[in-house]
Amino acid sequence: MDNIMKDKLIKITKEKFQEGDPAHDISHTLRVLKNAEFIASKENGDLDIIIPSALFHDIICYPKNSEKSKYSSDESANFAENILKTLPDYPKYKISKVHTSITQCSFSKQIVPESLEAKILQDADRLEATGAVSIMRTFASAGLMNSELYNFDDPFCKKRKPDSLRYALDLFYNRLLIVKDFMHTETAKNIAEKRTKILYDFLNALEEELYEI
Template sequence: MDAERFVKKHLDKEGSGHDWLHIERVRKLALKLVEETEADAFIVELAALFHDLSDRKLADDKRMSRLEVEDMLIALSVSENDRSQIMHIIDTISFRGTGRTVPETIEGKIVQDADRLDAMGAIGIARTFVYAGSRGTPIYDPGEQTKGDSAIQHFYDKLLKLKGLMNTEAGKMKAEERHRFMELYLDTFYKECER
C-alpha cells in the first residue's frame, strides 16, 4: 500500500513516540477492533495510518499541515466521501485537554480507541518517557509542592483517564488490563523513590 510506505518513510525514527511503530500498532489494534463491528476497514486503516501526520506533538520537520495530509489522500485516489470521513477522524480523535471529543462514526471511535490504547499499559509508559525526554521534561520531582510538568504527572493529566473514555466494548475490555498495569507501575515507582 502506497500510504503505508509513505507514512513509514515519513515517520521512521521520529523521536517523540509518535513514530512509525506507534502508527503500525494503532493500525493493527484498530483493524482488530473492526472485526467485532460493521465498520469500514478501509476508512479505519487509512485514518489510523494518517492520524498523527499533522499532530502538534511531532517535530516541526515531521509535522505536515492538514492540507498536506488531505493532498496525500487525493494523490492516493481516495474518493471525496472517504477523504472527508478520514479527515474528520483525524480532526476529532486527539485527547487535547479533557479528552471528551468523540468522533461521530464507528470508524472514528475505533481509531480513537486504538490510539488511546497505545497510550496505555507498558507501551504507553515507554512512550510517555520517550516523549518527555524529547521535550526535556523531567521524569519526576518529589520536591514539587504543586503539580509540575513531569512524565509522572502525565499519568494523572491523561493516561489514567483513558480507561473511562473508551468508545467500544472491545476497547473498554483491553483498557482495563492496561490501566491496572499503569496503576501497579506507579505504586512501584513511588515505593522505589522512597527507598
C-alpha cells in the same frame, strides 16, 4: 480494503513520516493501525476509512510543548486528504470521512467523535496511552521536552495538581490512568481496563522503591 491498497498506504506513510518524537514515530503509527484493525473486526468498522485514518493520524506531529501542537491533527487530516485524492483506486466519497476521523482523534482537544470509524480511530490511538507501551512513550516524550522525571517532593501528585509538561510522571494523573474512562467501543474498554492495571502496578513499585530506604 484489499492488501494492495493497504500496502501502498503503508509505503506512503513510511516515506513521508517525519521522525522526531519517539512516542509518535512510525512504530506508534503501526501499533495504532493494528489496534484499529482489531477493534474494527469486532465492531464492524469500515477499513477503507480506518486504515488510512490510522496511518496518517500523526503524519504531521509537532512537539507537545510547542504552540503548533494544536494544529497537528488538522494538518495530518489535510495531508491524508491530499494523498488519497491522488490514488485512483481509493473511493473518493470516503475521503471526507477519513479527514473528519483524523481531526477528531486528538485527546487534548477533547472532541467526541461522530462516526463509528472516528470512534475506533480515537480508541486505537488512546490504547497507546495505556499499559506498558504508554510508560515507554511517556518517558521518551519527556526526554525530548527536557522534562524532569518526577517532582521530588511530591512524585505522586498527592498535594498538588499534575503538571505533565514539567514532570513526566504527572502524565499518569493527567491522562494515562483516566484514558479507560474515555473509550467508546466495548472492545477498547475491555483492553484499556486490563492495561490500566499495569500502570497502577508500575506506580506501586515506584513508590515502594522511592520510600523503602
